[in-house]
Amino acid sequence: MTKQITQKGFGAIAAIVVLVILAVFAGAIVKFGTAQQLGSAQDIESARAWQAAKAGTDWGLFQIFQPGGIWRTAAGCNSAAQTLNLTAVNGFRVTVRCAATPNYVEGEDANGAPQTVRGYRIEAVACNSAICPDDNVATTAGYVERARQVIAFCPVGTLATDCPP
DSSP states (O other): OOOOOOOOSHHHHHHHHHHHHHHHHHHHHHHHHHHHHHHHHHHHHHHHHHHHHHHHHHHHHHHHHSTTOTTSSHHHHTSOOEEEEETTTTSEEEEEEEEEOOOEEEEEOTTSOEEEEEEEEEEEEEESSSSSSOTTSTTSTTOOEEEEEEEEEEEBOSSTTSBOO
């Protein structure tokens, strides 16, 4: 009669290997899900920052073309930057700057007279910090900054609705 030798323990080793593989997959899924959520949140904040910068350029255009606006004149436009505090609305501050070009002649009007124009460049930087742009926190997680620039031209004439000299 031969004695049969039984082997034990192989099932336990296979179960441990399977558990380790499943734990690695679970960790990868959690890490991937966290990265997706962070990316989605940054996309939403980026869109909010872009809209805040757009509001800044629109505000700047209003200040140029509205009679009585603070940037109605070239000297007023080239003055200090203005800060719009939109933190109550979307959590962003916007720094708006204006730069005016000297008057220059661009073509002629319908009567053949020279057409004098002035150019305006409005730059708006929106960020979710106390000042914009903020170089001290630009490399931190969660900081979002978007810039937008608009160039507009205005005819310089004698009417009250024209850009003043």
